[in-house]
Amino acid sequence: MAGETRVAKAITPKSLSYAQGMPRHHLALFAAFLTIAVLAPFFLYPVFVMKVLCFALFACAFNLLLGFGGLLSFGHAAYFGSASYIAAHSAKVWGLTPELSILAGTVVAAFLGLIFGYLSIRRQGIYFAMVTLAFAQMVYFFALQAEFTGGEDGIQAVPRGELFGFISLEADRAIYWLVLAIVFFGILFLYRIVHSPFGQVLKAIRENEPRAVSLGYQVNRYKLATFVISATFAGLAGGTKALVFQLASLTDVHWAMSGEVVLMTLLGGMGTIFGPIVGATVIITMQNYLATFGAWVTIIQGVIFVIGVLAFREGIIGVLSRKIKKPL
Amino acid sequence: MAADAILTAVGLTKEFKGFVAVDDVNLSVERGSIHALIGPNGAGKTTCFNLLTKFLQPTRGKITYKGDDITSMASADIARLGLVRSFQISAVFPHFTALENVRIALQRKRGDSYDFWRSQTVLNQYNDRAAELLADVGLTEFAEVQAAELPYGRKRALEIATTLALDPEMLLLDEPMAGMAEADVERITALIKRIAANRTILMVEHNLSVVANLSNRITVLARGKVLAEGPYEEVSKDPRVIEAYIGAGHG
Ligand SMILES: Nc1ncnc2c1ncn2[C@@H]1O[C@H](COP(=O)(O)OP(=O)(O)OP(=O)(O)O)[C@@H](O)[C@H]1O
Numbered sequence: 190m191a192g193e194t195r196v197a198k199a200i201t202p203k204s205l206s207y208a209q210g211m212p213r214h215h216l217a218l219f220a221a222f223l224t225i226a227v228l229a230p231f232f233l234y235p236v237f238v239m240k241v242l243c244f245a246l247f248a249c250a251f252n253l254l255l256g257f258g259g260l261l262s263f264g265h266a267a268y269f270g271s272a273s274y275i276a277a278h279s280a281k282v283w284g285l286t287p288e289l290s291i292l293a294g295t296v297v298a299a300f301l302g303l304i305f306g307y308l309s310i311r312r313q314g315i316y317f318a319m320v321t322l323a324f325a326q327m328v329y330f331f332a333l334q335a336e337f338t339g340g341e342d343g344i345q346a347v348p349r350g351e352l353f354g355f356i357s358l359e360a361d362r363a364i365y366w367l368v369l370a371i372v373f374f375g376i377l378f379l380y381r382i383v384h385s386p387f388g389q390v391l392k393a394i395r396e397n398e399p400r401a402v403s404l405g406y407q408v409n410r411y412k413l414a415t416f417v418i419s420a421t422f423a424g425l426a427g428g429t430k431a432l433v434f435q436l437a438s439l440t441d442v443h444w445a446m447s448g449e450v451v452l453m454t455l456l457g458g459m460g461t462i463f464g465p466i467v468g469a470t471v472i473i474t475m476q477n478y479l480a481t482f483g484a485w486v487t488i489i490q491g492v493i494f495v496i497g498v499l500a501f502r503e504g505i506i507g508v509l510s511r512k513i514k515k516p517l
Numbered sequence: 518m519a520a521d522a523i524l525t526a527v528g529l530t531k532e533f534k535g536f537v538a539v540d541d542v543n544l545s546v547e548r549g550s551i552h553a554l555i556g557p558n559g560a561g562k563t564t565c566f567n568l569l570t571k572f573l574q575p576t577r578g579k580i581t582y583k584g585d586d587i588t589s590m591a592s593a594d595i596a597r598l599g600l601v602r603s604f605q606i607s608a609v610f611p612h613f614t615a616l617e618n619v620r621i622a623l624q625r626k627r628g629d630s631y632d633f634w635r636s637q638t639v640l641n642q643y644n645d646r647a648a649e650l651l652a653d654v655g656l657t658e659f660a661e662v663q664a665a666e667l668p669y670g671r672k673r674a675l676e677i678a679t680t681l682a683l684d685p686e687m688l689l690l691d692e693p694m695a696g697m698a699e700a701d702v703e704r705i706t707a708l709i710k711r712i713a714a715n716r717t718i719l720m721v722e723h724n725l726s727v728v729a730n731l732s733n734r735i736t737v738l739a740r741g742k743v744l745a746e747g748p749y750e751e752v753s754k755d756p757r758v759i760e761a762y763i764g765a766g767h768g
């Protein structure tokens with residue numbers, strides 16, 4: 190039978206070896222990520238590394254929606270930014286501990302995700318992107334007008350406070366470990382979602398939506414759940430970022446922020462596990478070293494992005510994954 | 518009208534921008550029967566399926582399933598009532614293995630599909646049942662092959678296995694045997710006969726010997742309208758049916 194030779198050739202889950210419930214090479218890559226992240230602050234400026242980490246989590250959250258839910262949101266700054274403002278306000282004005290401030294920001298992002306997601310999920314393709322952008326612009330104008338957000342100045346000098354009320358996080362080296370823990374477990378949790386019964390349905394919907402419907406899957410519910418989870422983790426990233434920089438500002442809710450996370454995800458490889466982490470690292474590093482070029486950063490970034498996407502259609506990790514014939 | 522109808526359509530109509538694809542169709546499928554829907558290309562058979570399962574919204578008409586009006590229900594909810602369709606263009610999850618394709622249906626039935634915090638290894642509990650279903654359609658040796666890699670006829674078989682995984686009370690099969698090798702046609706015919714023992718089946722099929730062999734009742738559709746209805750012997754002698762087929766170049 191013609192099919193027999195194909196059995197050996199096809200890449201199947203059984204051809205990968207598993208450990209701790211994940212393919213061994215994923216386990217190795219997570220271990221490598223953790224090792225690098227633990228060592229990085231001893232060699233690099235910790236705030237820079239924390240920025241990379243926060244954006245890696247943001248991009249991973251975004252990737253859940255785009256790469257696995259098949260939905261291109263152009264308004265994810267709304268969740269990142271609103272959580273940033275709420276966390277900053279909670280820490281500075283209400284004097285909440287850092288973990289509660291971040292939690293407050295995350296909860297608000299989740300709630301916004303539920304409302305905006307519910308209202309946009311029925312739209313398809315470009316219309317979906319436009320509706321999400323419209324909602325994000327509403328959040329932007331709210332941030333611009335409202336009292337507590339501090340308008341153009343944003344919320345500055347946010348105290349990092351004391352974790353659980355007694356571990357001071359004022360030093361960069363101290364808050365670093367909290368940030369690393371949040372990001373690492375956040376990304377692991379997103380990984381688990383992708384590799385759960387729920388994630389399997391999500392992939393089925395992405396693969397063939399009408400067929401999933403015909404099997405009785407109420408696809409809009411899955412999409413909404415995905416949207417909310419994605420907004421929640423975008424919020425977790427945003428709230429954490431506010432404490433790292435001790436600042437929440439209009440940049441966090443600006444549409445350019447929504448664009449940046451799309452860029453990171455596409456450059457790294459949407460629908461891959463490690464792509465968004467790589468994408469975020471590349472973009473943030475680039476911004477950091479190109480900062481001296483001022484306004485040109487955006488243009489240089491645009492050019493690099495276009496070249497990147499033309500050279501690696503599936504993103505850096507997407508191409509790599511195809512080369513080694515293993516999901517990354 | 519059949520005495521014990523499981524699925525009925527009354528005055529079912531679908532217009533596409535002035536073009537009437539399905540025109541005032543009345544259909545009644547008897548519980549436990551194998552009912553065939555035949556007709557020349559473009560007669561509106563697939564459109565009928567799309568209407569009955571609400572993948573398309575009817576312009577007019579009423580659909581009832583087990584006595585309930587399902588005309589305004591969503592497709593997924595209709596499937597959850599046990600009325601499950603397959604597609605004319607083979608519908609598989611291309612990057613899933615054959616086993617995973619069947620599992621996704623089994624998983625829906627058991628209802629742990631919102632569990633986003635559990636490892637997907639819990640899905641291994643469905644492997645045995647999935648393997649049985651694959652065996653039923655002759656796909657055992659292809660269990661670990663990605664669906665996209667399967668030859669066309671095997672994809673059709675996989676789609677049937679996936680549909681059967683839901684253990685539906687009623688199946689709508691749109692040309693389930695199109696593109697299959699002769700041996701597979703026989704296997705699937707036997708399978709359909711077997712599963713029909715406690716189910717109702719409405720199927721579109723061009724292979725008239727399969728239709729003659731399987732179906733209790735036939736509805737002939739031409740240009741969106743019901744041309745004739747009855748058992749095979751009756752319908753096949755109907756001059757209007759013969760003409761519709763010859764007219765459409767079917768000989
Ligand atoms: N979405 C649509 N928009 C416009 N016209 C359509 C649409 N879907 C189907 N049609 C038209 O309706 C008619 C019936 O199509 P349908 O697919 O139901 O035929 P069929 O009986 O299944 O044919 P076949 O045997 O070739 O599968 C065709 O003329 C087709 O072009």
Ligand SMILES: [Mg+2]
Nearest residue numbers: 562563564605
């Ligand atoms: Mg058809």
